[in-house]
Amino acid sequence: QKEVEQNSGPLSVPEGAIASLNCTYSDRGSQSFFWYRQYSGKSPELIMSIYSNGDKEDGRFTAQLNKASQYVSLLIRDSQPSDSATYLCAVVFSGGSYIPTFGRGTSLIVHP
Amino acid sequence: DTAVSQTPKYLVTQMGNDKSIKCEQNLGHDTMYWYKQDSKKFLKIMFSYNNKELIINETVPNRFSPKSPDKAHLNLHINSLELGDSAVYFCASSQLKVSGGLNEQFFGPGTRLTVL
Secondary structure, eight states: OOOEEEOOOOEEEETTSOEEEEEEESOTTOOEEEEEEEOTTSOOEEEEEEOSSEEEEETTEEEEEETTTTEEEEEESSOOGGGOEEEEEEEEOSSSOOOEEEOOOEEEEEEO | OOSEEEEOSEEEEOTTOOEEEEEEEOSOOSEEEEEEEOTTOOEEEEEEEETTEEEEEOSOOTTEEEEEEETTEEEEEEOSOOGGGOEEEEEEEEOBOTTSSBOOOEEOOOEEEEEO
16 A cells, blocks of 8 residues: 655754654655645645655755655745644655645654 | 635534535635544645545545535535534635645635534
């Protein structure tokens, strides 16, 4: 069965630190990878998409993809209390259905 | 303008009733989805529609039926509601990539369904 695994946390980091969120997936043929942020009571919103091996940076966020090891990570630099949320990893598995499978999410707490 | 909208935002109803949730997207996307998010925050796919055709249906009870009158709308109808149906239901839309794969999804605000 194709799965997306995340540590549920909570991951607690001090303000200004780097938060590192990890996600592993079971299908080596996966092509599309996404990180979403979800605040309590709100809908998921896209942080980053990544499609090829390596790093992709956008402001304080960096996504890292390693298809050989089947993991994708999200780094948040200079973490702020407003980054406190649940971070969802989503992967589109091979097979042509184009339906992202979500991990259970990692709860991040950034304390002042 | 709201990209993906859902109505109603809250729905409280009795067991055994039938209810519908509506979803509309104005992004011109070709694929729409329904997700169920339970109390443990796990986001589980229920249905996906591409160009008005159901392309996958996970192990969802047949009390749930998606209806897509056109590419911009995907409604969810639920018959004979049960206590376990209480959850937040999210609609989402996306666009397939020409080169293969999928662009990001845009989510609606969610509908919190409570079955008493």
